[in-house]
Amino acid sequence: MNRLILKYATPITVVILAVFAWVVYSRIASGSGILVLAVTAVIVWVLGTAAFIWFWPRMIVGGFKRAILARGLGGGPIPVNTLYAEPSSSSSSASTGSLLATGTDDVLYVGGWLDLSAGPQVLHVPEMAGRYYSVQLTDPTTSANFAYVGTRTTGTAAGEFAIAARGWRGDVPPGMPLITAPGRGALLIGRVFVADEADQPAAYALAQQLSLSPL
Amino acid sequence: MGSGLGWVAHSGIVQGVIIGGVFAFLTATLVLNLVARSQTVTVNGWSSVPRVGQPGLGILTRSALAKALPAVNVFEEAAYWTATKDAAGRPLRGDRSYVLRFPPGQQPPNGAFWSLSATDLVGYMVRNDAGRSTVDDRAPLVANADGSVDIRLQRTAPDGPAQNWLPTPAGPFKLMLRAYLPGATVVDGGYRVPAVEEVRA
Numbered sequence: 001m002n003r004l005i006l007k008y009a010t011p012i013t014v015v016i017l018a019v020f021a022w023v024v025y026s027r028i029a030s031g032s033g034i035l036v037l038a039v040t041a042v043i044v045w046v047l048g049t050a051a052f053i054w055f056w057p058r059m060i061v062g063g064f065k066r067a068i069l070a071r072g073l074g075g076g077p078i079p080v081n082t083l084y085a086e087p088s089s090s091s092s093s094a095s096t097g098s099l100l101a102t103g104t105d106d107v108l109y110v111g112g113w114l115d116l117s118a119g120p121q122v123l124h125v126p127e128m129a130g131r132y133y134s135v136q137l138t139d140p141t142t143s144a145n146f147a148y149v150g151t152r153t154t155g156t157a158a159g160e161f162a163i164a165a166r167g168w169r170g171d172v173p174p175g176m177p178l179i180t181a182p183g184r185g186a187l188l189i190g191r192v193f194v195a196d197e198a199d200q201p202a203a204y205a206l207a208q209q210l211s212l213s214p215l
Numbered sequence: 216m217g218s219g220l221g222w223v224a225h226s227g228i229v230q231g232v233i234i235g236g237v238f239a240f241l242t243a244t245l246v247l248n249l250v251a252r253s254q255t256v257t258v259n260g261w262s263s264v265p266r267v268g269q270p271g272l273g274i275l276t277r278s279a280l281a282k283a284l285p286a287v288n289v290f291e292e293a294a295y296w297t298a299t300k301d302a303a304g305r306p307l308r309g310d311r312s313y314v315l316r317f318p319p320g321q322q323p324p325n326g327a328f329w330s331l332s333a334t335d336l337v338g339y340m341v342r343n344d345a346g347r348s349t350v351d352d353r354a355p356l357v358a359n360a361d362g363s364v365d366i367r368l369q370r371t372a373p374d375g376p377a378q379n380w381l382p383t384p385a386g387p388f389k390l391m392l393r394a395y396l397p398g399a400t401v402v403d404g405g406y407r408v409p410a411v412e413e414v415r416a
Contacts, residue, residue, distance in 0.1 A: 006337060013241065020234050027227060040231025041238065048239025049246070056247065056278040060285045105349055106330050106395070132327035132395060134292055136268075143281035144270040145289050151327065152292055152396055189286060193327060193395075195353050 057143035064187050065140065068113045081121055081214075083112040085207035089194055108200075108207045110135070110190030117184045119215060120164035120172070123149060126209035128156035132193035135210065137163070139182045146186075147179045162215055172215065250279035259410040260304070261296040261392065265402075294323070294397040298390045299336065302410035309385040312369035312414040319362030324398025324406055328352055331366060331392045333383045338391075341384035345372070354378040368411065 005012070027034055068078050078084045089105040114121055114137070123135065134150030148154075149161050154177070162172040165184045172178050190210050194203035254276060255262050266272060267280045268289040287295065299307055307313065315331070323329040330351035334340050340348045350356070356364050357376040367373040368381045368390070392408060400406040 016237060020237070023230050023234070027230075032225065032227065034227065037227030037231040037234070040228045041235035044232050044235025045238040045242065048236050049242045052239055052243035053246065053278050054274060056243070057281040060281045064286060105332075106328060106351065106393070134288070136286075136288060136292070138268075138286055139270075142270070142272075142277050143268070143285070144272065144277065145268040145292075146270050148289075148292060150292075187286060191288075 058141055061138060061140040061143050061187050065113050065185070068111055068187075073109065073111050078112055080113050080115040081212050083110050083188065083190065083210055083212055085110045085190075085192075085204060085210065087204055088200065106193065107191040108194050108203050110188075110192065110207050110210050112188045112212065114163060114181070114186040114188055114212070115184065116163065116165040116168070116181060116186070120162050120168060120170070120178075121212045122176070122215050123161045123163060123188075124209070124211045124213065125149065125154075125159045125161070126206055127158040128192075128206060130156050131203070131206065132156075133191060133206070135188060135190045137179065137181065138187040138189070140185050140187060141183060146182055149179075164215075170215075244282075246275070247279040247282045250275050251283035254280060256404070258407050260298045260300045260302065261408040261410075262298070263290070263294060263296045265290045265294075265404070290397070291402055293393055293395045294401050296392045296408050298392075298408075298411060299387070300411075302412045305413070307368075307383075307388050307390065307411065309370050309383045309388055312367070312373070312416070313383075313411050314414050315366040315368060315411050316409055317364045317366075318409070319358075321406075321409070322352065322364065323392065323394035323408070324400055325352075325394040326396030326398070327394075329392065329394040331381060331390065333368065333381055333388050333390055335384055336387055336389050338389065341388075343370075343382045343384070345380075345382040348382060348384075350379070350381045367414075369414075 024034065024037070027037065069080065070077055072078045073084055073086050075084050086109045089108055128151070132151045133156065134148055134152065136145050137147045138144070139146050154161070161177050161179055163179045163181055163186070165181050190207065192203050192207040194200050254266055255264050264280060264284060266276065267284045267287050272280070301307055301313060328351060330349055332340065332349040334348065350366055356379055358364050364379070366379055366381055367375065368383050370383055370385065373380055390411065394401055398406065
């Protein structure tokens with residue numbers, strides 16, 4: 001569906017604008033006033049443009065949230081504060097449009113939605129033994145990636161990382177790093193490197209061990 | 216009450232809201248696309264967006280990049296380049312043959328891996344007879360005598376090493392090159408991906 005909208009965006013737009021032109025024309029032709037329509041349209045246009053721009057990151061990340069919680073990544077809906085690992089990397093057959101169809105077969109994806117309103121969550125990472133991986137945490141209000149756990153930022157050793165909403169007060173166990181999220185929700189996307197088909201089971205086993213639990 | 220609703224129905228206010236709302240959506244789309252384009256760096260036909268996903272961006276920039284590249288990694292984590300044109304500025308097409316030549320030691324610097332894939336223009340892989348749409352650094356790519364490495368981009372298998380061949384889709388296509396944990400020269404913009412050259416028979 002999204003793909004069709006992308007493909008036919010221009011003709012769809014032209015048809016909608018033609019309908020608008022017809023509405024305006026028929027109002028003028030029938031002698032109904034056009035002033036109220038015009039003033040309303042201009043006000044909504046100006047305010048709406050600003051609102052669309054302001055809320056665009058929320059719409060995008062909110063789309064990921066709804067997709068994760070309602071459909072999942074292929075294994076059914078993913079409840080909040082749980083992670084799901086895709087068993088295989090996208091391949092030429094993925095053209096049906098997976099949520100994360102970025103056309104890469106270098107990584108296995110892990111996805112989930114964090115809800116920190118009931119308290120912090122702990123991200124558990126298995127020993128990756130030098131294998132490249134990353135866990136990206138994305139703020140739904142700005143779509144900024146506010147924190148990473150992974151090879152680049154924390155290394156590939158096993159570990160536990162507390163994630164709390166800004167303003168949370170409490171103590172994390174000694175030695176456990178604390179990541180502060182800008183809000184109570186966050187999109188989590190994990191990527192675990194898979195070298196080739198023979199490496200896929202090992203990579204999938206590790207991806208499945210990325211998990212969340214309450215602090 | 217009834218006359219109020221009647222006025223609303225006949226005044227054109229509903230049509231005004233609908234028309235204004237659609238215009239607002241189209242205007243926001245145009246503005247964000249323009250901002251995203253201004254954030255895109257294109258060198259040798261390869262485009263990248265170094266600020267994608269960064270915290271602390273302004274409202275326009277963050278919205279534009281959220282629209283263009285939703286939930287994409289920050290550049291320090293993974294650098295992505297896309298190309299739809301060859302060195303001469305002509306659109307990449309499946310009925311032509313191309314070569315991407317990395318000079319000696321000039322494959323994308325990285326701390327994890329790099330890979331190159333060919334997709335349709337929307338970004339989806341297209342099934343082909345070779346059963347793959349990717350060339351990456353795990354395959355032992357065969358170097359030329361001078362140490363450079365040629366990636367051959369064409370629909371049918373070329374003469375020469377199969378692992379250096381990237382099968383391309385039939386119609387117009389898009390290339391995506393990615394380097395995970397990109398090296399410092401990638402992050403600071405010093406590294407340049409070579410242009411894709413057409414090979415004429």
